[in-house]
Amino acid sequence: MSTQPDLLYSEDEEALRSAVRDLLTDHCAAPAVLARIEGDEPHDRALWKNLAESMGLAGLLVPEERGGQGASHREAAVVLEELGRAVAPVPYLTSAVIATEALLACVGSEAETLLSALASGRTVGALTVPLSATPGREFTDVRATDSSLTGRVTGVADAAFADVFLVPTPDGLFAVDASADGVTVAPQTSFDPTRPLATVTFEAAAGRLLADTAAPAVRRALRAGAGLLASEQLGLADWLLTETVRYTRERHQFNRPVGSFQALKHRLAQLWLEVVNARATARNAADALATGSDDTDVAVAVAQAYTAPVAVHVAEEALQLHGGIGMTWEHPIHLYLKRAKSSAIALGTVGRHREELAELVDLRAP
Amino acid sequence: MSLDAARLRTLTQEFLAAHPVATTPREEFLSARFDAGLAWVHYPEGLGGLDAPRALQAVVDAELEAAGAPDNDPRRNGIGLGMAAPTVLRYGTDEQKRRFLKPLWVGQEIWCQLFSEPGAGSDLAALGTRAVREGDDWIVNGQKVWTSGAHNSRFAILIARTDPDVPKHRGITYFVCDMTDPGVEVRPLRQITGEAEFNEVFLTDVRIPDAHRLGETGDGWKVAQTTLNNERVAIGGMRIPREGGLIGIVADTWRERPELRTHDLHQRLMTLWVEAEVARLTGERLRQQLVAGHPGPEGAGMKLGFARLNQQISGLELELLGEEGLLYDDWTMRRPEIVDFAGRDAGYRYLRAKGNSIEGGTSEVLLNIVAERVLGLPPEPRTDKDVAWKDLSR
Ligand SMILES: Cc1cc2nc3c(=O)[nH]c(=O)nc-3n(C[C@H](O)[C@H](O)[C@H](O)COP(=O)(O)OP(=O)(O)OC[C@H]3O[C@@H](n4cnc5c(N)ncnc54)[C@H](O)[C@@H]3O)c2cc1C
Numbered sequence: 147m148s149t150q151p152d153l154l155y156s157e158d159e160e161a162l163r164s165a166v167r168d169l170l171t172d173h174c175a176a177p178a179v180l181a182r183i184e185g186d187e188p189h190d191r192a193l194w195k196n197l198a199e200s201m202g203l204a205g206l207l208v209p210e211e212r213g214g215q216g217a218s219h220r221e222a223a224v225v226l227e228e229l230g231r232a233v234a235p236v237p238y239l240t241s242a243v244i245a246t247e248a249l250l251a252c253v254g255s256e257a258e259t260l261l262s263a264l265a266s267g268r269t270v271g272a273l274t275v276p277l278s279a280t281p282g283r284e285f286t287d288v289r290a291t292d293s294s295l296t297g298r299v300t301g302v303a304d305a306a307f308a309d310v311f312l313v314p315t316p317d318g319l320f321a322v323d324a325s326a327d328g329v330t331v332a333p334q335t336s337f338d339p340t341r342p343l344a345t346v347t348f349e350a351a352a353g354r355l356l357a358d359t360a361a362p363a364v365r366r367a368l369r370a371g372a373g374l375l376a377s378e379q380l381g382l383a384d385w386l387l388t389e390t391v392r393y394t395r396e397r398h399q400f401n402r403p404v405g406s407f408q409a410l411k412h413r414l415a416q417l418w419l420e421v422v423n424a425r426a427t428a429r430n431a432a433d434a435l436a437t438g439s440d441d442t443d444v445a446v447a448v449a450q451a452y453t454a455p456v457a458v459h460v461a462e463e464a465l466q467l468h469g470g471i472g473m474t475w476e477h478p479i480h481l482y483l484k485r486a487k488s489s490a491i492a493l494g495t496v497g498r499h500r501e502e503l504a505e506l507v508d509l510r511a512p
Numbered sequence: 513m514s515l516d517a518a519r520l521r522t523l524t525q526e527f528l529a530a531h532p533v534a535t536t537p538r539e540e541f542l543s544a545r546f547d548a549g550l551a552w553v554h555y556p557e558g559l560g561g562l563d564a565p566r567a568l569q570a571v572v573d574a575e576l577e578a579a580g581a582p583d584n585d586p587r588r589n590g591i592g593l594g595m596a597a598p599t600v601l602r603y604g605t606d607e608q609k610r611r612f613l614k615p616l617w618v619g620q621e622i623w624c625q626l627f628s629e630p631g632a633g634s635d636l637a638a639l640g641t642r643a644v645r646e647g648d649d650w651i652v653n654g655q656k657v658w659t660s661g662a663h664n665s666r667f668a669i670l671i672a673r674t675d676p677d678v679p680k681h682r683g684i685t686y687f688v689c690d691m692t693d694p695g696v697e698v699r700p701l702r703q704i705t706g707e708a709e710f711n712e713v714f715l716t717d718v719r720i721p722d723a724h725r726l727g728e729t730g731d732g733w734k735v736a737q738t739t740l741n742n743e744r745v746a747i748g749g750m751r752i753p754r755e756g757g758l759i760g761i762v763a764d765t766w767r768e769r770p771e772l773r774t775h776d777l778h779q780r781l782m783t784l785w786v787e788a789e790v791a792r793l794t795g796e797r798l799r800q801q802l803v804a805g806h807p808g809p810e811g812a813g814m815k816l817g818f819a820r821l822n823q824q825i826s827g828l829e830l831e832l833l834g835e836e837g838l839l840y841d842d843w844t845m846r847r848p849e850i851v852d853f854a855g856r857d858a859g860y861r862y863l864r865a866k867g868n869s870i871e872g873g874t875s876e877v878l879l880n881i882v883a884e885r886v887l888g889l890p891p892e893p894r895t896d897k898d899v900a901w902k903d904l905s906r
Contacts, residue, residue: 150751153797154804391887406890411883412876418887419813426793451786500782509766509781512773 151433151445153426159224166203166228169196174232176478182235183339183481189307194236197225198267204242205265207250207370213262219370223377223432230381233481235340237270237304239378244371245271248312251363252319252356260310260321260356272308273367274322274346276301280494281368282502285314285360288348293355295320295328295348303492305344306333313353314360320353327351338488340481369446372493373431376449379457379489380428383421386464386482390414394467410467417463420456427452447503451496457486515553515564517571523562524550524575538582542618550576551584551617555601559613567803570751584619587850591661592616592623596669596688598742603686603727603735612667612688624665626656626689626713627736631906634877636671637680637733638896638904641715643672643687650674650687650725652695652718660871662698662711663847665691669739670720671732676902683901684732688724695719705863706843709851740873751799752792757818758825758853758861759788765832772832781832784825791817809886816878819868822853826861833858 155163173193182188198204206222208214215221222243229238241264249261249271263269275285278301288297295313305311311322311329322329328351336343357363391414394405404410431449434442461483465472472479490496504510515523527548531541545551546560553569555561576583586593593616600612615621632639641654652672662668668689675683689696695718700708727735755763766773766781794817798810830837841857853861869875883889896904 150796152800153793154800391889395889402893403890406892408880408892411887411889412879414887414889415879415882418882419817422810422813423787423790423794423817426797427790429797430793448786448789451782452790500779500786503786504778504782507763507785509763509778509785510773511778512770512775 149439151430151437151439151441153429153433155224155429156220159221162221163224163228165201166197166225167231169193169201170228170232170234174234176233176481179233179235179340179481180476180478188235188339188342189237189304190235193234194267194270194307197236197238198242202267203238204246204267205262207243207246208261208265212258212265214265218436219374219432220436223374223428226374226378227381227384227428230378230485231385233340233382233478233485235342237272237307239341239371239375240272240304241270241308242267243374244367245273245312247370248273248319248363248367249356251366254356256321256354257356263310269309270304270307271310271312272302272305272346273364274299274302274305274311274313275364275368277303277341277343277488277492278494279368280498280502281365281372285364286316288313288315290315290317290320290353293320293353295322295351295353298345298347300345301334301343302346303341303343305331305346306342311346312356312363313348314364316360318355319357319360319363321356322348322351322353336488338484340485341488368493369442370435372450372499373435373442373446375489375493376424376428376431376446376453379453379486380421380424382482382486382489383417383424383453383457383460386460386479387414387417387421389479390417390464390467397469404467413463413467417460420459424453424456444503444506447499447506450494451499451503454490454496458483458490461486515562515568517568520553520562520564520568520571521575523548524572528575528579528581533579533581539618539620541582542584543614545576545581546614546617552597555613559601559609560617565805567805570803584617589616589619589622591625591669592621592667595625595739595742596623596667599669599686599726599735599739600688602738605723607723608688608726616667621666622661622664624659624662624668624691625739626659626662626668626670626715628658629655630657634874636736637684638901638906639671639673639684640906641670641672642676643674643685643720645674645722648722650685650720650722652687652689652715652720654715656713656715658701658710658871659698659713660710661849662691662713663700663708664849667691668713669726671736673901674729674732677900678730679898680896680901680904681733682730684736685729686726686732686735687720688726689715689718689720690724693718693720700845700847702845704866705860706840707846707848709848752795754789754792756792757788758822758829758865759785761854761861762825762829762832765829772834777828777832780828784821784828788821788825791821809882812878812882812886815872816869816875816882819865819875822861822865822868826858826865829858830862 202215203225205214206217210216246264249257264271287299288295309324313320328349330347332345334343395403397404427449431445434445465479471477531544549562550572551560553562553564554566629639643650643652670687670689671684673683674685695716697714699712701710701712702708801808840859
C-alpha cells in the first residue's frame with residue numbers, strides 16, 4: 147500500500163464547509179426544497195448560481211490554468227457533504243464532478259473550452275449515461291455517424307438542467323448542446339425528486355468529438371463520482387442523525403423524553419458508530435482520488451460498499467424514530483430517504499462494488 | 513523547550529548507539545530505555561518519560577522497531593500498562609510512582625484488576641468487598657471474580673467499600689494489593705475455551721498498608737474512572753495494516769483453499785472484509801486526530817466495533833472450514849499468560865471472541881455511554897442515587 151491517507155479535514159476545508167453551510171442555511175431550507183420539487187423546475191437555479199459562479203465551487207477539480215480553482219477531490223468532498231446535509235437540488239455531483247472529470251480525461255481545444263465553461267458554473271454539463279451506471283460498463287445506446295448522433299439514454303441525472311451533454315458512443319465521446327436540433331430531454335418521474343432523471347434522445351444531433359474512445363473518460367468520471375458520492379451520503383446521514391437525536395430529546399411520551407428509553411438510545415448509538423465509520427471511509431476515498439493513489443479503486447469500492455447502506459439505514463431509522471411525523475410529506479425526512487435509497491443504486495450498487503473489490507483484493511468468488 | 517519529532521529521533525538513535533541491541537540483555541535494555549525517558553515519552557522525566565506530547569511515542573517506537581529492539585511484551589501486562597500505570601501516575605504519591613512504574617513497564621511485575629465481583633459487574637459501584645481501617649493498615653475481606661491473569665500477577669488494582677453508610681459511588685476507596693500477601697487466594701475459573709484465563713480471587717483479612725492507597729479515602733470511584741477511561745484510549749496509538757486482524761486469517765484461507773468457497777460465504781466474507789477495512793480506517797482517523805492534538809469521541813466506538821467484527825469473522829471462519837470446523841485444537845485446562853487469537857485454531861477464536869463484548873464493559877453498557885456522553889441523550893432514571901449503599905436491595 148502507498149503512503150498513509152490524510153483522513154482529517156484541513157483548516158481551509160473547514161472554512162469552506164462553513165461558507166457552504168451558511169449559504170445553504172440561508173438559501174436551501176427544507177420547505178423551499180419541498181415546494182420546488184412539486185413545481186415545474188425542481189432544480190434551484192439561484193442556488194446553483196451562488197455556489198457555482200459566486201463561490202467558484204464548480205471549478206474545484208479544474209486546475210487554475212484551465213479555468214478552475216485548482217483545488218482537489220478533498221474540497222469537492224466537503225462541498226458534497228454539505229449539499230447532502232441539505233439534499234440540495236443542484237447538479238454538483240453530475241456537472242462539477244462527473245462531467246468535469248470526463249473532460250479532464252480528454253485533450254484538445256473542444257474539451258478545454260467546455261472544461262473552463264463548466265468550471266465557471268455558467269454552463270452545466272451532464273455525462274449522458276444512466277445514473278445507475280457502474281464504472282466498468284460499456285455504453286452503446288447512442289451511435290455516431292460522422293459526428294451525427296442518434297440514440298436514446300434513460301435515467302440521466304440532472305439532464306433537464308444541463309446545457310451540454312457529453313455522450314459516450316462506440317465511436318468516441320461527443321459533446322452535444324442541449325439546445326441543438328435533434329435533442330429532446332423528457333423528464334421522468336423520479337424516485338428522488340431532488341436529483342431528477344430524464345430521458346435524453348438524439349435524432350441526428352450534431353456532436354463535437356472530444357475523444358476517440360469514450361471508455362477511459364467515462365471510467366474516470368464514474369469512479370470519481372462514486373468516490374465522492376460517499377461524501378454526499380455521509381452528509382445526508384450526519385444531518386439525519388443530528389436531527390433525530392434532537393427530536394428524541396424533545397419529544398416526550400410516558401412522561402419522559404423518548405430519547406431516554408434505552409431501546410432508542412442503543413439504536414441511535416449504533417447509527418453514530420456507522421456515521422463515524424462512514425466518515426473515515428469517505429475521507430479515504432476523497433484523499434485517494436485527490437492524491438491519485440494506487441489504492442483509489444479499492445478506496446472507492448470500499449467507500450460505496452459501506453457508506454451507501456449506512457445512509458439508507460440512518461434514513462430508515464430516522465423515519466421510524468420520528469413516528470407519525472416522519473411519515474408525512476411535510477417533514478423533510480422523506481427527501482433524505484429518497485436521496486439515500488436512490489444513491490444506493492446510483493453509480494453501482496453495493497453488490498457491484500463488492501464484486502469489483504473481490505477482484506481487486508484477490509478474494510475471488512467460487 | 514518542548515521536544516519535537518526530530519529531536520526525539522536523535523535521542524532514540526543516541527540511546528541505541530549506547531545500548532546496542534545485539535549485545536545488551538533484554539531486561540537491561542528495557543530498564544535503560546525506561547531510565548532514558550523513552551518508555552512512554554508523555555510521562556514525566558524520571559518516570560520513564562520526557563514530558564513530551566503523547567503522540568510522539570510513535571516516533572520512538574518506529575526507530576526502536578527498525579533497529580530490532582526487544583519490546584516489553586505489552587500483551588503480557590495489558591492491565592498494568594494500559595490501566596494501572598496511568599492511574600498510579602495520576603493519583604499516586606511520589607513514592608508510589610517510583611516504586612511501581614518501572615518494574616511494571618519493564619515487565620518484571622505483572623498487574624491484574626480486582627474490580628468485578630459476583631454481585632457487581634456492569635454496576636461496578638455496587639461492589640461489596642469491605643476495607644476497614646486498622647492503624648496504618650486496611651483489613652480487606654471479600655470476593656472478586658473474572659480476574660484475568662491473577663495467577664501471574666504480582667500486584668492488583670483493587671476497589672473496596674470503605675463506607676457503607678453513604679450512596680454507593682461515594683464510599684469506595686482504591687488500593688494497590690500485593691497478590692503475594694497472606695489472605696489472597698487465587699482460584700482458576702475455567703472458561704468456554706477450556707483454559708483458565710481468568711480467576712476468582714478470595715480476600716480474607718488481607719492487610720493493605722495505607723501507603724498503598726491511591727487517591728483519597730472515599731474517592732475511589734473517581735480514581736477508577738481514570739482506570740476505565742484509559743482502557744479505551746489504548747487503541748488510538750496503534751497502526752494496523754489492511755487485513756491486520758482476524759479478517760486476514762480468513763482471507764488467507766479463502767485464497768489458499770478454493771475448494772472451500774461457496775457463493776453465500778463469499779457474500780459474507782466481502783461484507784466483513786469491507787467492515788474490517790472501514791474499522792481500520794476509523795482507527796487510523798482517530799490516531800491522526802490524536803497526533804493533531806484533537807482527540808475525537810470515535811474511541812468510544814472502536815471497542816464496540818471490534819467486538820462485533822471479531823465475533824462475526826470468527827463465526828464465518830468456522831463455517832468456511834466446514835468439516836475441519838467440527839474439530840477443536842485443545843480443551844486442556846491451561847492457565848495462559850496471554851490471550852492468543854492468532855496462535856490457536858478457528859474454534860478457539862470463535863469462542864474467545866465472545867468475551868470481547870463482555871470484558872472491559874459490555875457492549876450494552878458502552879452503547880449507553882455513547883448515547884449519553886457523545887450524543888447527549890437523557891440518562892436512565894436512577895433509583896439508587898441518593899440511597900446509602902447498605903440500604904440498596906441486593
Ligand atoms: C474474558 C473476560 C475477562 C475479564 N477480566 C476482568 C478482569 O481482569 N478484572 C475485572 O475486574 N473484571 C474482568 N472481567 C469482568 C467484566 O468486566 C464483567 O464481566 C463485565 O463488566 C460485565 O459484568 P457481569 O459479567 O457482571 O454482567 P452483568 O452486569 O450482570 O450483565 C448481564 C447482562 O446485562 C446487561 N446489562 C447490565 N447492565 C445494563 C444496563 N445498564 N443497560 C443494558 N444492559 C445492561 C449486560 O450488558 C449483560 O448483557 C472480565 C470478563 C471477561 C468476559
